[in-house]
Structure formats: structure tokens, C-alpha cells
Amino acid sequence: MKFKDENIVRLISENAAKEQGFFLIDFIYRGTPKKRVLEIFIDGKDNVSADVCASVSRNITEKLNEIINENDDYKLIVSSPGSEYSLKIIDQFYKHIGRNLDVVYEENGEKKKLKGTLKNILNNDLFFDQNKTEIKINFNNIKKAKVIFSFSPKG
Numbered sequence: 118m119k120f121k122d123e124n125i126v127r128l129i130s131e132n133a134a135k136e137q138g139f140f141l142i143d144f145i146y147r148g149t150p151k152k153r154v155l156e157i158f159i160d161g162k163d164n165v166s167a168d169v170c171a172s173v174s175r176n177i178t179e180k181l182n183e184i185i186n187e188n189d190d191y192k193l194i195v196s197s198p199g200s201e202y203s204l205k206i207i208d209q210f211y212k213h214i215g216r217n218l219d220v221v222y223e224e225n226g227e228k229k230k231l232k233g234t235l236k237n238i239l240n241n242d243l244f245f246d247q248n249k250t251e252i253k254i255n256f257n258n259i260k261k262a263k264v265i266f267s268f269s270p271k272g
Contacts, residue, residue: 126155126181133176134159139169142198142205153191158198162211165197204262210238217265218245222258232265 123146131141138161145156159165159173174195181191204210204218213235220231231254233247241256 125184129180130155130157130177133180134173136176137169137173139165139173140206140208142202151190155191155193157193157195158202159195160197160206160209162208164212170195170197200264200266204264207238207241207256210235210243213264214238217267219263219265220245220254220259221261222254223260224258228260
């Protein structure tokens with residue numbers, strides 16, 4: 118097989134991440150037919166370390182090497198999403214309980230914004246504290262959510 122079917126490569130990447138307890142956040146398939154670049158972004162309920170990325174990369178490489186031609190040349194990049202990435206999967210939110218988030222969501226057909234602290238997750242509902250007021254947002258109504266990182270020391 119040549120690197121023609123992006124969906125097969127995506128599925129291999131997704132399964133390789135799942136096997137190690139992580140999930141695929143984004144998959145970018147680019148480059149030329151002679152030199153493919155596969156960028157895989159994984160995340161989990163816990164932080165993703167460089168060792169985890171290397172392990173998932175080895176797992177993906179093993180699986181790809183079983184189905185591609187020896188002459189197929191590719192570059193594989195496995196990493197965790199950076200702070201510029203929006204949280205996409207509810208499981209990503211767990212490690213951010215206690216952190217401030219910037220959330221865009223829909224309520225009754227109206228687009229709303231919230232900056233608040235994620236306090237709890239129950240089923241598909243996320244509970245935020247915004248100025249000492251609890252706000253419940255169903256995950257399915259969230260359009261965009263980013264962690265607001267603070268680089269000031271906690272005192």
C-alpha cells in the first residue's frame with residue numbers, strides 16, 4: 118500500500134493511541150506523495166509526556182510499516198496539543214478541574230461566552246464558578262474551550 122488512503126492512516130493512529138490509554142485530538146496529513154508528513158496530536162485524562170509521545174510514535178510506526186511499501190517515505194510527528202488548541206473531547210477537561218477556562222457555548226440558540234473556573238464534571242455537564250456563581254454547561258453545547266494559563270506563581 119502506498120500512502121494514498123488518509124483514513125487508514127488516521128485509523129491506525131487513533132487505535133495506536135487508544136491502546137496506550139490516550140485519544141487522538143488532531144491528525145494532519147500533508148506533504149507530497151514522495152514525502153508524507155503525518156502530524157498526530159494525542160491527549161489523555163492525565164498529562165502527555167515526551168515519553169508517552171515516543172511510545173505512541175513507535176506503536177504507529179510498527180503498524181504503518183506492516184502495510185506500506187518499503188519505498189514510501191514519511192515523517193511522523195506525535196505530540197500533545199499546545200495551549201493554542203481548543204479542548205475537543207470531554208475527557209480532556211478532567212485534568213483542568215480547578216483551572217480557569219475561556220468557553221464559548223450555545224444556550225437556547227444564543228452564543229454565550231464564559232471565563233470561569235472548572236469546578237466539576239458530572240456525566241456530560243461541566244460546572245464552572247464565575248464570580249461565585251455556579252454555571253452548568255452541557256458538553257454538547259460547548260463550541261470552543263481553552264485553558265487560560267497563568268504563569269504567575271501561586272501564593
